[in-house]
Amino acid sequence: MSDRKPLILITNDDGYQAKGIAELINAMKGLGELVVFAPDSHRSGMSSAITTAHPLRARIYHKEENLTAYMCNGTPVDCVKLALNEFLERKPDLLVSGVNHGSNAGISVLYSGTVAAALEGCVSNIPSIAFSLCDFTPDADFTYTARIAEKLARKVLSDGLPKGICLNVNVPVGEVKGIRMTTQTQGKWVNEYQRSQDGIGRDVFWMTGNFENWEEDNVNNDEWALANGYAAVVPVKIDMTAHDLIPELKEWEL
Amino acid sequence: MSDRKPLILITNDDGYQAKGIAELINAMKGLGELVVFAPDSHRSGMSSAITTAHPLRARIYHKEENLTAYMCNGTPVDCVKLALNEFLERKPDLLVSGVNHGSNAGISVLYSGTVAAALEGCVSNIPSIAFSLCDFTPDADFTYTARIAEKLARKVLSDGLPKGICLNVNVPVGEVKGIRMTTQTQGKWVNEYQRSQDGIGRDVFWMTGNFENWEEDNVNNDEWALANGYAAVVPVKIDMTAHDLIPELKEWEL
Numbered sequence: 001m002s003d004r005k006p007l008i009l010i011t012n013d014d015g016y017q018a019k020g021i022a023e024l025i026n027a028m029k030g031l032g033e034l035v036v037f038a039p040d041s042h043r044s045g046m047s048s049a050i051t052t053a054h055p056l057r058a059r060i061y062h063k064e065e066n067l068t069a070y071m072c073n074g075t076p077v078d079c080v081k082l083a084l085n086e087f088l089e090r091k092p093d094l095l096v097s098g099v100n101h102g103s104n105a106g107i108s109v110l111y112s113g114t115v116a117a118a119l120e121g122c123v124s125n126i127p128s129i130a131f132s133l134c135d136f137t138p139d140a141d142f143t144y145t146a147r148i149a150e151k152l153a154r155k156v157l158s159d160g161l162p163k164g165i166c167l168n169v170n171v172p173v174g175e176v177k178g179i180r181m182t183t184q185t186q187g188k189w190v191n192e193y194q195r196s197q198d199g200i201g202r203d204v205f206w207m208t209g210n211f212e213n214w215e216e217d218n219v220n221n222d223e224w225a226l227a228n229g230y231a232a233v234v235p236v237k238i239d240m241t242a243h244d245l246i247p248e249l250k251e252w253e254l
Numbered sequence: 255m256s257d258r259k260p261l262i263l264i265t266n267d268d269g270y271q272a273k274g275i276a277e278l279i280n281a282m283k284g285l286g287e288l289v290v291f292a293p294d295s296h297r298s299g300m301s302s303a304i305t306t307a308h309p310l311r312a313r314i315y316h317k318e319e320n321l322t323a324y325m326c327n328g329t330p331v332d333c334v335k336l337a338l339n340e341f342l343e344r345k346p347d348l349l350v351s352g353v354n355h356g357s358n359a360g361i362s363v364l365y366s367g368t369v370a371a372a373l374e375g376c377v378s379n380i381p382s383i384a385f386s387l388c389d390f391t392p393d394a395d396f397t398y399t400a401r402i403a404e405k406l407a408r409k410v411l412s413d414g415l416p417k418g419i420c421l422n423v424n425v426p427v428g429e430v431k432g433i434r435m436t437t438q439t440q441g442k443w444v445n446e447y448q449r450s451q452d453g454i455g456r457d458v459f460w461m462t463g464n465f466e467n468w469e470e471d472n473v474n475n476d477e478w479a480l481a482n483g484y485a486a487v488v489p490v491k492i493d494m495t496a497h498d499l500i501p502e503l504k505e506w507e508l
Contacts, residue, residue, distance in 0.1 A: 047301035047331075048364045053456035055450065074262075076300075077365075082459055085446045107377060109494055110302045111331075123361060123442045151508050164440070165496045181503035184495045186418070188377045192339045198307065204309035205336055235496035235503060240363055241438045242419045242489035249435040249489060254405050 003060065005066065006032035006093040006157055009121070010081045013100060013113030016040045016061065016071045020099035022132065023142035025067070027150045028096060031157060034094070036062075036069035037083035039076060039113075044102075046075040046113035056082055076117035084124055094157050095128040097120030099145050102136035105170045105222040106185040106211055109236060118166040122238050127156045130168040134226060135173050145171040148179065148231050161235075168234045170226055177229040184234050185221040187213040258410055259320065260286035260347040263337055263375070267297045267330045267354060267367030270315065270323065273352035277396035278385065279321070281404045284351060285411060289346070290316075290323035291337035293330060293367075298356075300329040300367035302374065310336055330371035338378055348411050349375030349382040353399050359424045359476040360439040360465055363490060372420040374491050381410045382420040388480060390425050399425040402433060402485050415489075417464035422488045424480055431483040438488050439477040441467040 008028050013022040016038035028034055037058070050072050062069040070087065072079045081206065097117035104112040104151070114130045121128030129152055147169055161167065168184075185244045192209035213223055222232035262282050270292035282288055291312070305328050316323040324341065326333045330351065338345070344362040351371035358366040367385045375382030383406055387399045402425055415421065422438075446463035467477055476486035 005317045043306065045306050047303045047370065049301045049303040050299040050331075050365050050461060052461045053296065055433040055452070056447070056458050057456070057458055075303075078461075081446050081461075086449065086459060092314065107492070110370075110373065110377070111304050116301065123364070134451050146287040155506060155508060162496075162499060165499055179508055181500050181506075183497065183500070184493055186493065192335050193310070195340065198309070202311070204311055205340060206309050207304060207306045207332075209334075233503065237496040238361070238364065239438055239440065240490045240494060241433060241493040242416075243437065245416060245419055245489040246435050246437070251486065252409060252435075254409060254433050 007090055008026060008032045008034050009083055009092040009119045010034060010036045010201050011038050011076055011097050011117060011237045013039065013043045013046060013076045015039050015043065018101060019138060019140065020101050020142060023146050023237055024096060024099045024149055026151060027146040031153055032093065032184065034067045035083065035088060037079045037087065037138040038071055039079060040071040040073050043075050043113050045111050047111050048077050049075045049086060050115040051075060051078050058082060058087065076113040077120045080120040092126050094153060095126045096131065096149065098131035099140065099142055099149065100132035101140055102132065103134040103170055104130065104132040105226055105232060106187050109168055109184055115168050115236065119236065122166040125163060127161040129153065129156060129169060130166065131169045133171050144176040165235050166236050167184055168236050169231060170199055170222055171231045174225045176231050180230040180232055182221055182222045182225050182232045185213060185223040186215050187211055256479050261344055262286045263346040263349045264286050264290045265292050265330055265333045265371045267300060267447045268291065269295045269297065270325045272355060272503050273392060273394065274355050274387065274396060278350060278353045278403060279401050280423050281400040282340045282407060284441050286347065286408055287319045288343060289337065291333045291341065292325055293333060293457050294325040294327050297473050299365050300333045302370040303329045303440050305329060305332050312336060312341065323470040330367040334374040346380050346411065348407060349380045350385065350403065350407060353387035353396055353403065354386035354395055356386065357384040357388040357424055358384065358422060358431050359480055359486060360441050363422055363481060369391040369422050369490065373490065373492055376418060376420040379417060381415040383407065383410060383423060385423045388427045398430040402430065407505055418492050419489050423485060425477055425485045426480045426483055430485050434484040436486045436487055436488055437474055437481050439467060441465055
């Protein structure tokens with residue numbers, strides 16, 4: 001296999017036309033053979049959602065040397081699963097997801113389609129990294145993010161990642177001071193809806209909100225790093241078991 | 255507050271008309287004041303997906319003493335968020351989700367809307383439990399599951415759960431030998447698509463598949479418990495950080 005270039009699977013949740021995935025594709029071009037398998041439209045906030053009630057479709061929208069790009073009518077996790085099960089001829093050496101337009105730090109790891117795609121790679125034992133820039137505008141500047149993505153991709157291609165763990169990388173706007181290895185900031189979104197009315201006066205609710213940080217003084221988490229000009233890397237596990245609690249639960253009288 | 259009954263928020267991912275949620279409502283009736291806030295149709299496999307691109311709506315479909323039931327056009331997590339942000343007059347003392355028609359053991363914790371609803375309760379510091387029966391038929395027999403749900407709900411209402419941890423409870427078909435506290439079985443779904451054709455001969459892919467268990471010999475995980483006639487309780491964390499890996503990541507030269 002040493003004569004073959006590494007195979008890199010690329011996806012996102014903003015859809016195949018987003019600037020973020022174009023920049024990520026460019027950043028990966030020197031590293032191997034690329035297959036893009038991305039949603040055919042915006043699929044933000046889809047978490048690890050999978051499509052069971054209707055069929056998936058995929059088609060090639062671009063092809064050049066060392067790059068084949070598909071669009072698919074599924075979620076980010078559908079894209080990863082369908083690519084691995086039905087479209088790729090060999091197992092990828094790396095999966096990269098993003099670059100997301102907007103932060104996926106803190107509790108957003110639960111809701112993000114970008115991170116979910118990396119978790120899905122991880123489920124299939126593929127070293128996987130999710131990238132997000134803390135700027136949700138369509139024409140965001142990905143200059144520093146692309147450099148960081150290339151650097152981390154090279155490292156992970158060379159050294160791998162432990163089984164069951166992927167990386168969630170968030171990058172602040174503007175010049176980046178460096179890269180910090182951090183924890184997922186504990187906190188939650190608050191004031192999550194804006195009440196409005198439809199055309200005939202019925203209440204409707206639009207998602208909005210702001211993040212309430214429960215660890216303002218913690219200098220080791222991703223929100224602190226981002227607020228202080230550092231890119232934040234959180235290792236994220238697919239085993240969600242709270243192992244420490246099991247001995248206590250076993251004492252329960254039921 | 256001691257003169258008020260406990261407030262219990264109930265949701266699911268199979269939709270408000272599913273037998274599983276009706277049985278869960280019945281099981282909770284002796285325990286407090288109930289508010290149901292459930293999807294208006296099937297939302298299986300939605301994980302922690304949230305709706306940002308279109309507005310949410312909710313309306314009461316049933317009301318009786320100590321029970322108000324809403325249906326909502328969102329995902330399970332939307333239902334929990336909208337109920338907590340806009341519809342409930344006080345914070346629930348307990349959130350229960352399900353009973354799901356079908357297993358949510360092992361890696362399904364990542365994809366399940368039922369479990370995601372409990373995780374969302376957990377994000378808001380509400381003791382939360384997801385219940386699933388390993389039978390996906392619409393008329394499944396929830397007799398034992400209802401008893402287990404009542405027992406666990408009473409325990410959690412009385413003693414609470416640690417911050418950031420909810421319970422994922424799966425129940426086998428038939429008579430249940432007891433309740434085991436377990437870990438999330440490591441493994442993955444394989445053979446995930448059935449290729450078919452649409453009416454004009456284009457390839458489409460339907461999700462299917464079977465679970466590949468990587469821990470066949472582990473007697474402490476949820477798949478073992480279920481296969482041996484026990485209900486399986488997994489404590490699930492919202493902090494997905496792989497804390498143990500951070501020291502090693504800090505040594506990376508980038």
